[in-house]
Amino acid sequence: MPEPSTTATRPTPTGVIHDIGYQRYEGARLRRRHVFGALYLHGVRTTFGFGRSAKAKIFPWLVVGIVTLVAVALAAVRSQIGEPVATYAQFADSMSWLVLFFVAVAAPELVSRDLRSGVLPLYFSRPLPRSDYALAKLLALVTALWLLLGGPQLVMFLGAAFTTKEGMRGVWNELLDLLPGLLYAGLWAVVFASVGLLVASLTGKRAFAAGGVVAVFLMTTPIVGVLSILPSHTANELAGIASPSTLVQGVGIWSLGDLLVEGDPGEMMIGGFGPVYALAAVLLVAGATALLLARYRKVAS
Template identity: 55%
Template sequence: MAPQTSVIHDIGYQRYKGPRLGRWYANRSLYEHSLRSAFGIGRGAKAKVFPWLVIGIVLFFAVIVIAVRSITGETFMSYRQYAANLSYPVMLFLAIVAPELVSRDLRDRTLPLYFSRPLARTDYALAKYAALVTAVLLLLGVPQLLIYLGAVFTRTDGFHGAWDELGDLGPGLAAALIRALVLASVSLLIASLSGRRAFAAAFIVGVFLITSPIVGILSVLGNATLKSLAFLANPMFLMLGLEQWLFGPPSAGEGLPLGDYGPVYGAAALVLLGGSVGLLLLRYRKVAA
């Protein structure tokens, strides 16, 4: 019989006796980490280039608005128009950030590490969604606040002028929030379908760009009803229609020819938001961990 040579070594493992912060802390940590990742904070210079390039573009437009108003005293772009005119930078930002938040985890197969903690699959999806919504809201909201501050300092009617300006700012921030909620849900859903960030970014851009000519075709070839409903085919135009229904045309003589179909745009936005978030949650219930 062979002699027993096995030895048990005490290498100092001890049970953890500290506080267990639980599911809420895990959700908050994932949200904070995702929000920082959206802007490349805590990562290398390469991860910061594209997000901050888009931030520079939107801030540049804000500076132009402030400078023109301070020099001429006229407002050539309202707060709502500012958010609407930056559709392409927002689209680019979503195409960059959404794959960064979810596609990397799919590619690197790190989801089992997340789900081994007190973090449900739905928690993961909602934390990522909340981070992307916050990032888009900051992208559109912070420049509007800067424009507001610039406008207040150029007005000569004191508190009443600041209050009137705040009444114009409110719909602009509300429009930014609506855009963040809806467009982030669509973009994150698309990004969650691919582990390759380049493919996910291309798919996101494709959804926004390919559907735009459809709006033009329906507007030209359709009857009066179809022309009023044509803008439902593109998420960006859908946002314009929804904002016009909620707040009215951006200025006199402008706006989309919605007719009496404003409530349809409201319903379509709710369906798009609820459907995208629901499919996102379903996606992470089915994804392999």
Template identity: 65%
Template sequence: MSDPSVIHDIGYQRYAGPRLGRGAVFGALYVHGLRAAFGLGRSAKAKIFPWLAVGIVSLVAVIIAAVRSQIGVLPLDYQQFADTLSWLIIFFVAIVAPELVSRDLRAGVLPLYFSRPLRAFDYVAAKVAALVTAAWLLLAGPQFIIFLGGAFTTKTGFRGVLDELGDLLPGWGYSLIWAVLFAAIALLVASLTGKRAFAAGGIVAVFLMTTPVVGVLAFLDTNNSQELAGLASPMTLVSGVGSWLLPGPGTGIDVGRFGPVYLIELVTVVATCLLLLLTRYRKVASL
């Protein structure tokens, strides 16, 4: 039997390498979140829906590009493409947001995260950035496919490519608006429960249950009711901002002179969701 008073050297050594700090932790969380959004590094089951969504939007983009090459007219422009496929973004964030935050709540790993040089702001920012990037890529990638189709079939040479690029960049900006608003709302709802099914259902409910309200308000016989009705739903809110910032035929909804009101509400909704999300995790970090 060994003497308990004897100290044995079992080879433990102090870490003498670089200490990367908060920035590296933020980067690791962001990359992990982005990979998780598309099921990378996860089971085959976790990859089914994200890549099914990618396949659907990519197929639509290929069809649009093919039709354009035949008839010479773009069936859906870049803004209309985002509007048309916004329903898919709802289900995408409803599935991905619980994967990013609800799993951490259920597994009880947040105290481990916050025991490191990681603040609640870093955690929230990394999760938001990951979901915004994933949702934006879901729209921006197919939009780039449409751009390539237009660039390779243009009849005006380099000038036509530049014109097409001038259409693509606002479309990417519009897709970013969709991604930011949807990600902010989805993560806030998902952060309220550790059960992924409840979180996903709550996210879908927030988006879909507000849509009929727009229709009801639009039929009210009051001044400017139709132009202001879109403020009642996140989906029509983004469309209203798009029709004001990027006016064009068949783009967005009719907001009349209330475009700035739509933009103010959108910024307010995003800021409120992010502040509530930060408050939620600061409370968790303090436990």
């Protein structure tokens, strides 16, 4: 029942409000899936500062610039000496500190800002369920982190693929190296995003949230240090579980083996506890996500 535009000629008491008829909306109303998608894309754009002020773009793109530069440098060196300087997984490992700082800025940007400004009632008074809000934000952060690590890995791959001397076979082998690297980058992304977003969702103050995120990842490293010098061999091998970063590395060592450590196991020894590390990682992500959902069941009601 399309209503005719009622072009009222009656003057209103105030000059500011103009009389151009109101039109009812008769077009499509999208379902939950699409709304979730819109919020997710909005989140991914937010983490990179799109649709926001120039100031908000500085940090994300600084980090993107650094990781890309490192990847280009690695690809260039490799094309010269014909030998990979670092595997894809090792690249992800060494960039993890930068990713951590990226999370510390992006996670508060995604959730703390909304808490602070009180905009959540405007979301929750719409059909979108609360859990969709939290999950869309989480997925957006995972995607952003994965792009942050995966993008440069792709640059390294392209560098290697174009300079390989073994033709298509060389490209194929390179691809087989890249895929585990991308998966490993995904693991970093999921762990960092779930923990980081949970911490950031606890406060509306962005500075506190950023500090909190960094603290959770950095404060747990000394625990790993202490555990790894205990006289017990088992304690040493399980030490990595105590911190998210070393937990991810542990899973990497177990699943990727020489793609990550190449003969030299370094100081990270996980012994036969690989599956324990994997299980701990799954539990950490699941637990953080569950707590995040619980947080959004309560907040702003």
